[in-house]
Amino acid sequence: MTVVRPRRSVLYMPGSNARALDKARGLPADGLIFDMEDAVAPDAKEVARETIGTEMARGGYGRREIFIRINGLSTIWGSDDLAAAVAARPDAVLVPKVSSEADLVRIEEAMAGLGADPAIRVWAMIETPLAILNLKEIAASSTRAGSRLQGFVLGLNDLAKETGAQFVDDRAPMVPWISLSLAAARAYGLGILDGVFNDIYDDEGYAAECRQGREFGLDGKTLIHPRQIEVANQAFVPSVEEIEWAKTVVAVFQQPENADKSAVKIEGRMVERLHAEMAERTLALAGAIEELDRLALAG
Incomplete structure (x- = not known):
């Protein structure tokens, strides 16, 4: 990730x-x-x-x-x-x-x-x-x-x-x-x-x-x-909708049958591999923010 x-x-x-x-x-x-x-x-x-x-x-x-x-x-x-x-x-x-x-x-x-x-x-x-x-x-x-x-x-x-x-x-x-x-x-x-x-x-x-x-x-x-x-x-935080969509995109591109594909159709949309890379960054950012906020609450 x-x-x-x-x-x-x-x-x-x-x-x-x-x-x-x-x-x-x-x-x-x-x-x-x-x-x-x-x-x-x-x-x-x-x-x-x-x-x-x-x-x-x-x-x-x-x-x-x-x-x-x-x-x-x-x-x-x-x-x-x-x-x-x-x-x-x-x-x-x-x-x-x-x-x-x-x-x-x-x-x-x-x-x-x-x-x-x-x-x-x-x-x-x-x-x-x-x-x-x-x-x-x-x-x-x-x-x-x-x-x-x-x-x-x-x-x-x-x-x-x-x-x-x-x-x-x-x-x-x-x-x-x-x-x-x-x-x-x-x-x-x-x-x-x-x-x-x-x-x-x-x-x-x-x-x-x-x-x-x-x-x-x-x-x-x-x-x-x-x-x-x-x-x-x-x-400056991904919305719930952005996070859910990012999870979907990453999951689809991780499926074995899509390993070599440069684009796939997801929920009626053509999604390219570059969008999967963007989705991974969105999830990484959301996870890092969640961790920072958790530590802030813990003092």
Whole structure:
């Protein structure tokens, strides 16, 4: 069975706020981003590094995926941030404003120089116009020997700032960026997370954007407040109907008489083997989500 890691809800947490990082241990988010960048004031960067290191050493985050977002290496904080992140041993380092393969090579070389655990992956923030123009190059970097690239996180706020695009209900100005980023990520087997929704009290608008993100095919959504977790967790999960259909498709293709068939008829529909592969992923995702939720309920 395909191995899939749920990333329905990935919550940004200010790295300088020890209370927030402690509270995160009890939140039902699939992932947490301990932030050293935008959520931390310049005079609190060192505090953020120390706080994240302390809380990571304490542990207690269970099966939540932990990302640490650093400042870019071109900033005065980047090198110290990366050293602190590597020492904390998260699941991944989240790198802002990746605009070319060269940006990833620089990060990976720096991580190698720090003796980073090979298991620590890299996720790239896609948040500059140049990144959109270089999406194929950036995604293809994952095929390079020694690459740590595992996924993209959309930074639509920064893209809007750089282009002058406006946020509207259906995100029409952002659709090309989302679609191209998704295509590049999937072409090279990478994960991809939607950008944040800025108005934490616009429940209707937020729910609609989560639905749209799932319709695009994104893995989940990055969040800025704990109250957004539940809606994302509900949006980025296969429905009961999808799960039942996936079970049917997998079962039919597993029958001996269908072992060599590229397509079969199921309940009046022609279903190809690629749909069986999609069904297997749906079941793997549903199973992984069920396990995560079970562990969350168990404490």
